[in-house]
Every structure is written in C-alpha cells, then in structure tokens.
Amino acid sequence: MSGTIIDILSWALIILGAFSLITGAVGVLRFPDVYTRMHAASITDTLGAGTIILGLILQAGLTLVAAKLLLILVFIFFTSPASSFALAHAALSSGVEPILDADLREDDKESSS
Amino acid sequence: MFAAATAALLITMIMALIRAIKGPSIYDRIVAVNMFGTKIVLMIAVLGFLMGRPEFTDIALVYALINFVGTIAVLKVFKYGDLARAHDDEEPL
Amino acid sequence: MGNRIIHSISLGTVLFAVWLVLSGHYTFFITTLGILSCALVVSIMQRMDLIDHEGHPIHLTWRAFTYIPWLIIEIIKANIDVLKLILSPSLPATPTLLRVKASQTSDLGQVIYANSITLTPGTISVDVANGEILVHALTRSGAEDLMDGEMDRRVTRMVGEDK
Numbered sequence: 300m301s302g303t304i305i306d307i308l309s310w311a312l313i314i315l316g317a318f319s320l321i322t323g324a325v326g327v328l329r330f331p332d333v334y335t336r337m338h339a340a341s342i343t344d345t346l347g348a349g350t351i352i353l354g355l356i357l358q359a360g361l362t363l364v365a366a367k368l369l370l371i372l373v374f375i376f377f378t379s380p381a382s383s384f385a386l387a388h389a390a391l392s393s394g395v396e397p398i399l400d401a402d403l404r405e406d407d408k409e410s411s412s
Numbered sequence: 413m414f415a416a417a418t419a420a421l422l423i424t425m426i427m428a429l430i431r432a433i434k435g436p437s438i439y440d441r442i443v444a445v446n447m448f449g450t451k452i453v454l455m456i457a458v459l460g461f462l463m464g465r466p467e468f469t470d471i472a473l474v475y476a477l478i479n480f481v482g483t484i485a486v487l488k489v490f491k492y493g494d495l496a497r498a499h500d501d502e503e504p505l
Numbered sequence: 506m507g508n509r510i511i512h513s514i515s516l517g518t519v520l521f522a523v524w525l526v527l528s529g530h531y532t533f534f535i536t537t538l539g540i541l542s543c544a545l546v547v548s549i550m551q552r553m554d555l556i557d558h559e560g561h562p563i564h565l566t567w568r569a570f571t572y573i574p575w576l577i578i579e580i581i582k583a584n585i586d587v588l589k590l591i592l593s594p595s596l597p598a599t600p601t602l603l604r605v606k607a608s609q610t611s612d613l614g615q616v617i618y619a620n621s622i623t624l625t626p627g628t629i630s631v632d633v634a635n636g637e638i639l640v641h642a643l644t645r646s647g648a649e650d651l652m653d654g655e656m657d658r659r660v661t662r663m664v665g666e667d668k
Contacts, residue, residue: 327431382480386439
C-alpha cells in the first residue's frame with residue numbers, strides 16, 4: 300500500500316519536472332535577449348532538475364543510489380548559480396546591453412550617495 | 413513513466429539545441445549549451461532507471477561536475493582568449 | 506589554532522562521508538585506503554593553508570538548517586511566477602536592472618546572498634562590488650520584492666552579522 304503511494308508521489312514529481320523542463324525550454328526560445336533567457340534556463344536547473352531527481356530518489360528508496368542522486372542535486376544547486384553569475388557578468392562586461400523596461404542602476408546610485 | 417521523462421528531456425534538449433544554433437550572440441549559445449549539459453545529467457540518471465541499471469548515477473555525478481567546469485572554461489576563453497591568467501583587476505560594472 | 510584543528514577534523518569527516526557514498530565497497534582493506542586518502546587530502550590542504558573558516562564554514566551549519574528550507578520555498582514560489590509568465594501568450598516581461606545593498610560584511614555572506622539571488626528564478630546577480638549587488642530581474646514586481654530586503658536580512662542573520 301505504502302509502495303503505491305510512494306509510486307504515485309514520485310510519478311507526480313517526475314511529471315511536474317517534465318512539465319517545467321519543457322516550459323523552461325519554451326521560455327529559452329521565446330524570450331528576447333540573453334538575460335531573460337537565462338531566467339528561463341534557471342527554471343529548468345532548479346525546479347526541473349529538483350523535482351525529477353526527487354522523483355528518482357523516491358523510486359530508488361533507501362539505497363546508495365538515492366544518496367548519489369542527492370549528491371547530484373546538491374552539486375547542481377551549488378554550481379548552477381555560479382555559472383549563471385559568470386555568464387551574466389561576462390555578457391554585461393563585454394557590452395551586451397539588456398533590453399530593459401526600467402533601469403534603476405543610476406537612480407539607486409544617486410539616492411545612496 | 414521513465415520513458416515519458418526521457419521524452420520530455422529529449423524535447424527540452426532539442427529546443428536548447430535550436431537556441432544554440434540560432435544564437436544570435438555567443439552568450440545565447442553558451443546559455444543553451446549549459447542548459448543542455450544539465451539536461452544530459454538528468455538524462456543519464458533517468459536512463460539508468462529506465463534500463464534498470466541505477467549505477468549510471470555515478471556517470472551523471474561526474475558529468476554534473478564537468479559541465480560546470482566546461483562552462484566556466486569556455487566563458488574564460490571567449491572573454492580573455494587565455495585560460496592561464498588570473499584576473500583580479502576588473503572594474504565594477 | 507584550536508579552530509584549525511576543528512576545521513581539519515570536520516573537513517576529514519565530510520570527505521570521508523563523500524567517500525562512503527561514492528565507494529559502495531566496504532571491505533577492511535578498501536576502507537583503510539579511503540581513510541588514508543582522506544587524511545592525505547587534509548594534510549595537503551593544511552600545507553596549502555586552505556583550511557579556514559571562509560572555505561569551510563562549520564559555524565553556519567545549524568543556522569543554515571533554518572535558512573535553506575525558507576530558500577527552497579522562495580525558489581518554488583518564484584518558479585511558479587516565472588512559469589506563469591512564460592506560458593502567458595503576451596509574454597509580459599518587464600526586465601529591470603537594479604542595485605541592492607548587501608548588508609553582510611564578510612565575503613562569505615555576500616557570496617551566499619548573491620548565490621541565493623541567482624538561484625531564485627526571476628532574479629540574476631550580475632556583479633558584486635562595494636557592498637552592492639547588481640541584479641537583473643525579469644519582472645518589476647520581482648525587483649520590488651528583492652528591494653524589500655527580506656532575503657538580505659535572513660542571510661545576514663544566518664551568517665551571524667546582525668546586531
């Protein structure tokens with residue numbers, strides 16, 4: 300009985316993950332510039348990867364494989380912001396101007412100084 | 413169920429590839445390739461379960477690390493044309 | 506100096522735990538080799554002077570247990586917002602660049618704050634300089650949420666730098 304509940308839960312997580320993966324990919328195709336595309340890519344890295352790996356952990360049960368999957372999740376959660384930051388920093392410092400609705404960079408500087 | 417997840421991952425990877433081919437800037441391509449790499453990690457893990465060989469997670473673990481290092485290395489090469497230098501002298505944006 | 510020994514012991518423990526997870530073979534001989542290799546790594550790191558409280562922040566362990574669940578809930582909420590935005594036909598994105606103040610004094614605190622911002626979909630930190638973080642936000646409302654400073658306060662409390 301509890302086996303079925305865990306199965307249903309893990310399948311729900313995997314379906315949710317598949318949905319967010321495809322939505323994130325649609326976002327990567329639809330958004331207009333690099334920075335907004337990065338937001339869409341970060342969905343697939345957090346919610347997509349997180350839910351799929353949690354679903355797999357529930358399928359694996361209390362084994363060494365589950366611990367390894369958890370380790371993969373931890374690695375992804377530590378490395379994905381670092382590479383996003385490096386990408387955004389490199390793009391902006393090499394002069395790729397973002398399409399902006401509001402640029403609050405200078406406002407903030409004046410009000411803080 | 414694992415087959416469905418694999419299909420979703422494949423669709424995601426195809427869309428990431430389309431973005432990587434269309435560009436237009438080099439950074440769009442790197443975003444797409446970085447995303448593609450994370451999807452490969454998930455793909456290896458899911459395929460391990462689909463084929464009944466969960467030992468594949470070891471490979472996924474190594475790939476998760478390589479993907480990060482690869483992205484940083486490609487960015488550094490495109491920005492400075494050189495992997496060996498240290499760059500502490502950057503101006504704040 | 507005593508601090509350094511505690512950090513070495515905790516580093517060794519973490520390394521050995523990772524070894525246990527990755528190995529899967531627990532005979533006497535192989536486990537001995539595992540312990541020896543962990544000890545070797547710790548001694549090399551001692552010689553390279555890499556063991557300090559920034560690189561191995563054990564003093565944050567207990568407070569991190571209250572911060573990480575809050576961060577995960579924030580990530581899920583932000584994910585739902587961005588998913589809705591992508592799926593809406595008109596794509597109502599209002600991208601914003603803004604500077605937020607990072608009130609943490611240590612590098613470690615600022616790194617944790619900037620990484621938390623990037624990990625939350627809808628906001629990406631682009632540059633960290635002079636106690637300020639340059640953030641690219643996907644929507645104006647996401648930028649305003651960030652300017653409220655809730656995450657800033659929580660990170661500051663976690664690294665133990667609030668007054």
